[in-house]
Amino acid sequence: MARFVDRLLEMSRRKGSLLCVGLDVDPARIPGPLRGRSDWVYEFNRGIIEATHDLVCAYKPNLAFYEALGLQGLEALERTMSAMPPDVLVVGDAKRGDVGHTAAAYARALFDQLRFDAVTVNPYLGSDSVEPFLDREDRGVFLICKTSNPGSGDFQDLICAAPEGSMPLYQVVAFRARGWNRRGNVGLVVGATYPEQLAEVRAMAPELPLLIPGVGAQAGELERAVVDGTDAAGERVLVSSSRQVIFASSGNDWMEAARRAALGLRDEINRFRQAKATPNSGISSPSDRRSG
Amino acid sequence: MARFVDRLLEMSRRKGSLLCVGLDVDPARIPGPLRGRSDWVYEFNRGIIEATHDLVCAYKPNLAFYEALGLQGLEALERTMSAMPPDVLVVGDAKRGDVGHTAAAYARALFDQLRFDAVTVNPYLGSDSVEPFLDREDRGVFLICKTSNPGSGDFQDLICAAPEGSMPLYQVVAFRARGWNRRGNVGLVVGATYPEQLAEVRAMAPELPLLIPGVGAQAGELERAVVDGTDAAGERVLVSSSRQVIFASSGNDWMEAARRAALGLRDEINRFRQAKATPNSGISSPSDRRSG
Numbered sequence: 001m002a003r004f005v006d007r008l009l010e011m012s013r014r015k016g017s018l019l020c021v022g023l024d025v026d027p028a029r030i031p032g033p034l035r036g037r038s039d040w041v042y043e044f045n046r047g048i049i050e051a052t053h054d055l056v057c058a059y060k061p062n063l064a065f066y067e068a069l070g071l072q073g074l075e076a077l078e079r080t081m082s083a084m085p086p087d088v089l090v091v092g093d094a095k096r097g098d099v100g101h102t103a104a105a106y107a108r109a110l111f112d113q114l115r116f117d118a119v120t121v122n123p124y125l126g127s128d129s130v131e132p133f134l135d136r137e138d139r140g141v142f143l144i145c146k147t148s149n150p151g152s153g154d155f156q157d158l159i160c161a162a163p164e165g166s167m168p169l170y171q172v173v174a175f176r177a178r179g180w181n182r183r184g185n186v187g188l189v190v191g192a193t194y195p196e197q198l199a200e201v202r203a204m205a206p207e208l209p210l211l212i213p214g215v216g217a218q219a220g221e222l223e224r225a226v227v228d229g230t231d232a233a234g235e236r237v238l239v240s241s242s243r244q245v246i247f248a249s250s251g252n253d254w255m256e257a258a259r260r261a262a263l264g265l266r267d268e269i270n271r272f273r274q275a276k277a278t279p280n281s282g283i284s285s286p287s288d289r290r291s292g
Numbered sequence: 293m294a295r296f297v298d299r300l301l302e303m304s305r306r307k308g309s310l311l312c313v314g315l316d317v318d319p320a321r322i323p324g325p326l327r328g329r330s331d332w333v334y335e336f337n338r339g340i341i342e343a344t345h346d347l348v349c350a351y352k353p354n355l356a357f358y359e360a361l362g363l364q365g366l367e368a369l370e371r372t373m374s375a376m377p378p379d380v381l382v383v384g385d386a387k388r389g390d391v392g393h394t395a396a397a398y399a400r401a402l403f404d405q406l407r408f409d410a411v412t413v414n415p416y417l418g419s420d421s422v423e424p425f426l427d428r429e430d431r432g433v434f435l436i437c438k439t440s441n442p443g444s445g446d447f448q449d450l451i452c453a454a455p456e457g458s459m460p461l462y463q464v465v466a467f468r469a470r471g472w473n474r475r476g477n478v479g480l481v482v483g484a485t486y487p488e489q490l491a492e493v494r495a496m497a498p499e500l501p502l503l504i505p506g507v508g509a510q511a512g513e514l515e516r517a518v519v520d521g522t523d524a525a526g527e528r529v530l531v532s533s534s535r536q537v538i539f540a541s542s543g544n545d546w547m548e549a550a551r552r553a554a555l556g557l558r559d560e561i562n563r564f565r566q567a568k569a570t571p572n573s574g575i576s577s578p579s580d581r582r583s584g
Contacts, residue, residue: 024394064394067401074366095390097414099441102316102356109359122389124416124436126443144416149391151418158464160450169461172450 001138003184004118008140008209009235011089012057018226018235018273019266020091020211021052022242023061023080027069029247031254041069041076046083048246051255052262053085058117058238060211062093081115091211091238092116095144097125104132111139120144120189120211123173130180137183140209145177145201146170148191148214170197174204187211192239195224206231213240215265222265226272234273241265293430295476296410300432300501301527303381304349310518310527310565311558312383312503313344314534315353315372319361321539323546333361333368338375340538343547344554345377350409350530352503354385373407381409383503383530387436389414389421396424403431412436412481412503415465422472429475432501437469437493438462440483440506462489466496479503484531487516498523505532514557518564526565533557 002010012018025041034040034047049059061080066073084090092114096106103125110119111133118140121133133141146156156170164175170190177186187209190198202210210229215222222239229237245265249257294302304310317333326332326339341351353372358365376382384406388398395417402411403425410432413425425433438448448462456467462482469478479501482490494502502521507514514531521529537557541549 062390062394062397064388064390064397064401068397068405070401070405071363071366071370074363078363095388095414095417096356097389098354098356098387099439102354105354105356105360109356109362113360113362122387122414122416124414124447125387125439125441126446126448128441128443129439147391147417147421149417149420151420154418154468155416155461155464156418158452158454158461160452160461162450169447169450169452172447176446 003137004140005184005207005209005236007117007138008057008089008238012235015054015057015087016270017055017057017266018230018237018239018269019056019262020058020060020238020240021048021056021245021262022093022213022240023048023059023246024065024242025069025073025076026065026247029250031250033252033254039076041066041073042079042083045076045080047255048258049080049083049085051259052245053088055259055262055266056088058089058091059084060091060093060240060242078114089117091118091120091140091142093120095120095122097122097129099125100128100132103129107132107135111136118142118187123176127176127180134180134183134185137185140185140187142187142189142209142211143173143177145173145188146190146194146197148193152191152194171200171204174201174208177208178205181208189213190229192221192225195221195228198225199228202229202231207236209236209238211238211240215239216241216244222268223272226269227276230273230276234277239265239269295429296432297476297499297501297528299409299430300349300381300530304527307346307349307379308562309347309349309558310522310529310531310561311348311554312350312352312530312532313340313348313537313554314385314505314532315340315351315538316357316534317361317365318357318539321542323542325544325546331368333358333365334371334375337368337372339547340550341372341375341377343551344537345380347551347554347558348380350381350383351376352383352385352532352534370406383410383412383432383434384408385412387412387414389417391417392420392424395421399424399427403428410434410479415468419468419472426472426475426477429477432477432479434479434481434501434503435465435469437465437480438482438486438489440485444483444486463492463496466493466500469500470497473500481505482521484513484517487513487520490517491520494521494523499528501528501530503530503532507531508533508536514560515564518561519568522565522568526569531557531561
């Protein structure tokens with residue numbers, strides 16, 4: 001089977017989309033028509049997928065929201081995976097990380113049981129904790145690098161004396177990730193809330209796909225995520241949005257509203273890609289900004 | 293309810309045991325009498341618990357091994373939790389870590405759905421990713437600090453320029469963990485395979501319980517784990533062993549063999565505690581070794 005990076009490029013080209021929609025179910029935000037139904041998790045996902053799958057490159061269920069619902073939630077996730085159309089990739093946002101033989105069990109859980117095309121992995125335990133996820137070249141491994149949350153700097157921004165040089169921890173992760181990318185299946189997670197760090201990671205690792213969560217919280221972040229996150233060809237990025245799309249409405253129009261939100265995001269991302277590719281478009285490149 | 297640290301001390305005193313047995317099920321090592329049974333995961337755990345619960349302070353199922361078996365594995369874990377006797381604590385070894393509201397979902401999954409007394413948490417995402425686990429003072433949060441695997445040094449040993457001073461990353465984690473311990477429910481995971489680092493962490497954080505996996509792989513590690521890991525009173529430690537106990541035999545005597553292994557470990561741990569408390573016992577303290 002093809003390397004994950006090629007599957008990602010192929011899918012984003014075929015769909016004309018870098019959009020990834022987070023399937024983060026929330027019992028407090030069930031759309032009216034699904035309230036009171038015992039199968040609301042599956043029906044919610046099915047509705048969102050039906051309404052948006054032609055617009056997205058990938059879906060990204062975060063396992064926390066399913067585990068919080070107990071076995072019922074995990075059954076609904078399995079059922080959602082079985083109903084996934086073939087024209088999308090699915091990233092299991094699990095952020096797992098454990099010692100060697102335990103990491104291998106997680107890889108079986110995520111790649112064999114749940115059949116994700118890619119997963120997120122926490123690198124804190126080191127190379128042998130990541131290795132079991134790297135075995136399959138067709139499955140992607142997005143290593144947590146610089147996360148979108150306010151406290152991400154607590155450890156990720158600490159300046160480290162690494163063999164590669166003195167740099168923040170998240171950059172050491174980016175450096176190592178390149179070395180681990182022997183099968184074309186490694187990517188990095190970098191939050192849109194830290195555009196400078198995003199530009200630095202892209203410059204350090206031009207060949208790695210970036211999964212970029214955290215758009216939507218602040219204006220301007222989407223533009224920077226697209227301009228600074230994509231490679232020279234305007235590719236190799238998944239821009240992830242969850243609540244802005246899936247909870248666009250809780251009324252009877254919840255599916256149409258999700259479609260409108262996804263369409264708007266896909267097109268806005270593509271406008272920024274187009275503008276980046278067009279000189280004198282008014283969209284500045286990272287190097288312009290640095291010299292300005 | 294009591295603070296987790298007090299629950300742990302109370303349980304380890306009542307049982308006279310610092311032993312924690314890892315319930316890491318493995319389909320390749322099913323005891324003969326359980327082979328071919330569809331409920332072997334639950335029956336295996338039930339047998340191990342029946343044979344050993346009076347000897348242990350805690351059990352520690354690692355979620356990876358249940359997730360690797362799919363929904364059936366997770367059902368068996370739930371059933372195991374429902375059958376847990378009241379005279380043990382249960383640590384959910386999940387090593388989760390995610391941004392704020394997602395971490396809160398994981399806390400619900402682990403503390404409410406699965407009802408663990410404590411969990412392991414990966415600190416890489418920073419303070420706001422740990423905070424949702426700290427809300428309940430009766431539930432423990434063991435932060436991954438210095439892990440037992442060969443690659444643990446890749447990031448954990450990097451010397452960081454932290455506000456607290458220049459030190460390896462795992463020590464920054466230990467420092468921050470002390471600050472997060474406002475409710476008496478924070479602990480640290482430190483592998484027995486790194487006895488020097490274990491002694492350093494104990495010296496830095498005298499009040500935090502340590503969960504110590506990795507004993508059994510090398511001779512001498514158990515002694516160092518007990519002598520250097522326990523506090524001045526010979527307490528505040530869970531020594532975790534999995535395969536050495538639960539897979540002691542795969543024959544008809546699998547329960548008796550597990551009991552013998554647990555009994556041997558509990559008593560060996562207590563001998564080292566006794567020797568540490570007895571001057572001129574031949575057990576050296578960390579400071580003796582450093583000056584030697």
